[in-house]
Amino acid sequence: MSDTQFHPLAISQIKTETDDTVSLYFAIPEDLTETYKYTQGQYLTLRFTINGQEVRRAYSMSSSPLEPHLAVTVKRVTGGLVSNYIHDQLKAGDEVDVMPPQGRFYTKLDPAQRKTYYLFGAGSGITPLMSILKTTLEAEGQSSIHLLYGSRQDDQIIFYEELEALTQRYEGQLTVTYIVSQPRLEKAGGIGGWFKKGIPSWAGPTGRIDAVALDRFLDEYPAKGSGAEYFICGPGAMIDTVEANLVEHGINKKQIHAERFVNAADVAASKATGGVGAGEVKVHLRGESISLNVPAGKTILEALLDAKHDAPYSCMAGACSTCMAKVVTGKVRMDVCYALDEDEVAKGYVLACQSHPEGGPVELTFDV
Structure with a gap:
């Protein structure tokens, strides 16, 4: 752990x-x-x-x-x-x-690689993409990066000045495309300007990151080099749209990396009701063995915290991997799982904040 x-x-x-x-x-x-x-x-x-x-x-x-x-x-x-x-x-x-x-929203960088990186962000989803972008530009100088960044308004584009400076510094290696969904309107000015329709303050692309915008973006910046990686961060609906579009373009899912910005309240509201049973769970945590009775409707993590055990957690929404554990025996059902890929789930890894015992006793370990 x-x-x-x-x-x-x-x-x-x-x-x-x-x-x-x-x-x-x-x-x-x-x-x-x-x-x-x-x-x-x-x-x-x-x-x-x-x-x-x-x-x-x-x-x-x-x-x-x-x-x-x-x-x-x-x-x-x-x-x-x-x-x-x-x-x-x-x-x-x-x-x-x-x-x-913590976190696994990255791929290993190698100065010898010559890849194409596509970054898709909306709102504060730009945050980890900035870390990826700045690091890759320096650590993998032969690779190119194309960022498609959506913002509600032009004055809400986070890191705008820094991104503009980076595109100049790394000209030919980095491109940034902004798309604004609700451009601000400025007063027309002049005589009677107060009564005229406002002039949009944004002259660039408008709309959202949808299938049309994605097709245009991918056509404009075809992949070069030995391979491509695709990083997506932002609201769940945007991520779903981008992922589906990339798959339609024939992109292997292993090349697509997503980081969802969701909160526990949103996940709780969307959970299916009923069918979540109670059960006995044995938990291994920092070398200690803990026996728990997980009540119906409670997750394994919630039961641990209720029993005053210092289990690792962060988002409580299934979007990060802080509470990742591995099932040793038994069966567990997760409400949602945004942070693990299919291979990890197949190997028995789960997110404790979304996990319920199902169909008998469960043994689970955080010490992995």
Whole structure:
């Protein structure tokens, strides 16, 4: 099991990216340098106590491991407990409990490779893609990268200035295509301008990342080199659209990598009701054997937490792999599973936050 212990890290800087998005830069103590080494595309789990309640959230790193700093980027979510706390309460110098980096939203880089990378992001889904993009440009200089980035409005394009600078610096290696779904309207101006229809502030492509936009994008930037990889991050509907389109284009699913930004409330609302039975579960966690009675309607992770065991978790939505475990014996059913591929599930790996015992006793281990 990877390191899931929290450490207090001081915020060295809070940078405003857009009106509703900030980046948190963390200072890493010298004795924790190795602990917080990471791979492009990974995430951090932050832990807070808000209104007397412990809450955790996973945030992707927007920094590159080749850069001298570590940063996550957080977009304010309407009604979001943690994102609003981060925006309204945190300041430079504050300490945050941070779990070491995790996640598998990456492929191994090799300076000898000459690949084509296609990145598809919407909204804050750009965050891990920035880490992948910046790292690949430097570590795999013969490869090319094409980013298709969707935003609601042009003034909400996160990292716009940085992306523009990167396209100039890596001309011929990096292209960025923006698509805006709701361009802002500016007043027409002049005599009577207040009464005229507004002029769109955005002159680039408009709409959403749909099948038409994808076809146009892939036709404009055909793959070159020894192979291609496809990375998608953003809302689930966008990911589903891109994945389906890529498969229709004959892309092997093993070349398609997706990171879903979902929350536990959305997943809970979509869960099927009924048919979720209780059961006895034996859990191996950090060398300890734990016997649990998992009630009907509860996940294995929820039962562990209810029994005051410090099990690893983060999103509670099946979207990250922090709570990944392996079934030793018995049968488990998951509500949803966004973080594991078919091969891993076939080998018995599960997400404890989505897992229920089914059809008899279960033995499960986190120590893998």
